Amino acid sequence: MNSVQNASLNADTGWLILAAFSVIWIALGGYLGRRTTGLEGYMLAGRKVGLALGTATAMATWVTSNTTMAAPQLALQMGVWGMLGYSLGAVGLMLFAPLARRIHALMPSGFTSGDFIRLRYGKTTWRVFLGISLFYGLGWLVSMGMAGGVLVHALTGIDYRIGMTVILAVCVLYTVLGGLRAVIGTDFLQTLIILVGILALAWLAIINVGFEHMHAAALEQRPELLNLLFPAAIMFLFNNLLFGVGEIFHSNVWWSRAFAFREGVGFRAYLIAGVLWMPIPVVAGFIALTVPALDLNIPAADMVGPMVAAKLLGTSGAVLVFIVVFAALASSLDSLLAATSDLILTDIYKGHIRPHADETELASVARWVVLSLGVVAWLLCLPRITTLAELLYFTGAFVASTIWPIAAGLFWKNTNPAGATVAMVAGTAIGLIGYFLIGFYVAALISATASMAIVLFSTWWRPREFDWRILANSQQVYT
Amino acid sequence: MTISVSALSLLVSVATLITAAAPVLLVVFWLTDWIRGRLW
Numbered sequence: 001m002n003s004v005q006n007a008s009l010n011a012d013t014g015w016l017i018l019a020a021f022s023v024i025w026i027a028l029g030g031y032l033g034r035r036t037t038g039l040e041g042y043m044l045a046g047r048k049v050g051l052a053l054g055t056a057t058a059m060a061t062w063v064t065s066n067t068t069m070a071a072p073q074l075a076l077q078m079g080v081w082g083m084l085g086y087s088l089g090a091v092g093l094m095l096f097a098p099l100a101r102r103i104h105a106l107m108p109s110g111f112t113s114g115d116f117i118r119l120r121y122g123k124t125t126w127r128v129f130l131g132i133s134l135f136y137g138l139g140w141l142v143s144m145g146m147a148g149g150v151l152v153h154a155l156t157g158i159d160y161r162i163g164m165t166v167i168l169a170v171c172v173l174y175t176v177l178g179g180l181r182a183v184i185g186t187d188f189l190q191t192l193i194i195l196v197g198i199l200a201l202a203w204l205a206i207i208n209v210g211f212e213h214m215h216a217a218a219l220e221q222r223p224e225l226l227n228l229l230f231p232a233a234i235m236f237l238f239n240n241l242l243f244g245v246g247e248i249f250h251s252n253v254w255w256s257r258a259f260a261f262r263e264g265v266g267f268r269a270y271l272i273a274g275v276l277w278m279p280i281p282v283v284a285g286f287i288a289l290t291v292p293a294l295d296l297n298i299p300a301a302d303m304v305g306p307m308v309a310a311k312l313l314g315t316s317g318a319v320l321v322f323i324v325v326f327a328a329l330a331s332s333l334d335s336l337l338a339a340t341s342d343l344i345l346t347d348i349y350k351g352h353i354r355p356h357a358d359e360t361e362l363a364s365v366a367r368w369v370v371l372s373l374g375v376v377a378w379l380l381c382l383p384r385i386t387t388l389a390e391l392l393y394f395t396g397a398f399v400a401s402t403i404w405p406i407a408a409g410l411f412w413k414n415t416n417p418a419g420a421t422v423a424m425v426a427g428t429a430i431g432l433i434g435y436f437l438i439g440f441y442v443a444a445l446i447s448a449t450a451s452m453a454i455v456l457f458s459t460w461w462r463p464r465e466f467d468w469r470i471l472a473n474s475q476q477v478y479t
Numbered sequence: 480m481t482i483s484v485s486a487l488s489l490l491v492s493v494a495t496l497i498t499a500a501a502p503v504l505l506v507v508f509w510l511t512d513w514i515r516g517r518l519w
Contacts, residue, residue, distance in 0.1 A: 050508075051508050051512060052512045053509075056505050080490075181519070195498060211484055227480065228481065276497065276504070278497075279497040280494075280498060286494075
């Protein structure tokens with residue numbers, strides 16, 4: 001039972017699960033999107049999403065394949081701090097709760113995060129922000145697509161290109177069919193599947209191994225896993241926290257939901273989602289601490305989750321992990337496709353190419369944008385550039401630089417456009433210097449600190465009063 | 480300095496309990512929204 005092969009399914013079983021869940025997601029997405037009309041219906045699910053669907057979609061989107069696969073990996077590499085550091089990703093969701101309420105109040109007819117930056121800070125800051133946001137969005141999309149192919153291959157033996165193509169195609173298809181309504185509706189079911197699957201594994205690990213045996217074996221064979229004074233892991237913890245905050249504050253994935261939620265829902269949905277998400281990396285990650293007790297030999301750290309599952313449950317464990325990973329992948333991929341397409345449609349197509357495009361035109365172009373983005377992501381995923389996984393760490397410097405310009409721009413009327421632009425550009429540059437000179441684990445930390453200093457100083461030095469009423473009219477012509 | 484067995488079991492048990500409560504809570508929210516006609 002000690003080989004990676006034992007954690008894998010045969011290709012026939014893999015195909016069966018892949019086909020069954022592909023049909024379920026496409027059928028559900030198509031069914032939910034059948035009544036979608038107009039641009040608001042397609043992009044923002046009619047702006048009436050309630051608490052249940054709102055909370056579930058925030059949770060599901062933040063549970064990526066990384067959470068289910070990398071949390072055990074991090075626990076195996078960094079011990080207790082690895083899984084605790086990962087769980088601090090929830091802070092971003094919780095801190096976004098007041099922002100979601102503010103966004104909804106200030107911009108009741110807004111569509112994207114780009115709308116806010118354009119109206120609040122002007123075109124120069126808007127273009128800098130779009131560069132950061134689209135770079136990050138595409139990077140995340142491609143890394144998720146690649147993760148799909150890699151995981152399908154690792155778990156079932158199905159060829160990387162075929163697995164990646166199927167997963168991407170399924171998500172593109174139901175997002176094209178139903179827009180954000182399909183994305184949010186499928187997210188609810190995917191959240192339940194992910195939670196039940198992770199819980200089942202954790203419960204089996206507790207019952208079969210037990211805390212005392214787990215602790216004693218780890219203390220004897222891998223004492224570093226239980227070490228509470230692990231400097232690199234503590235640094236990772238703070239960096240991960242800021243990376244998560246930056247990802248959520250700037251990304252249209254979260255802004256589009258703030259616009260889509262019914263009035264009064266945004267604050268509660270993000271806060272509850274954060275509280276419920278926080279323990280997931282601990283529950284998914286601690287099973288790695290059973291490795292010494294189970295006497296498992298782990299040749300590849302990223303396969304620790306499936307290998308523990310296979311050891312505890314046999315083939316059923318591999319099936320369970322595959323279903324959970326597919327749900328986690330789909331819930332993030334569909335959200336990224338929808339939100340990045342929204343940004344391309346409103347901020348690039350309407351904002352830069354066709355400023356006078358009316359709603360009918362935009363509604364018809366929206367589906368083509370999703371489809372085209374899916375094709376571009378597929379083309380970028382084909383070569384399987386393994387360094388793309390590192391791209392996500394690289395983007396930490398970019399996204400963390402946006403935290404302060406966005407938060408200050410939403411709450412302080414005196415923050416000025418020049419300060420916001422310099423904070424994003426200089427924060428990114430200084431963060432990248434930290435990335436190359438020190439390491440990936442400080443890029444977001446340094447970037448956010450530099451950006452904060454610039455925003456605070458420029459707001460104090462050159463205050464410029466902003467009229468909040470400008471934000472209410474977010475549909476003004478872009479020329 | 481290592482984490483004790485009781486602290487580890489407390490941490491994992493609390494995390495597992497909250498995770499177990501999550502699907503129940505989501506279904507309750509769903510039913511409440513559905514009954515009040517506020518799902519979408």
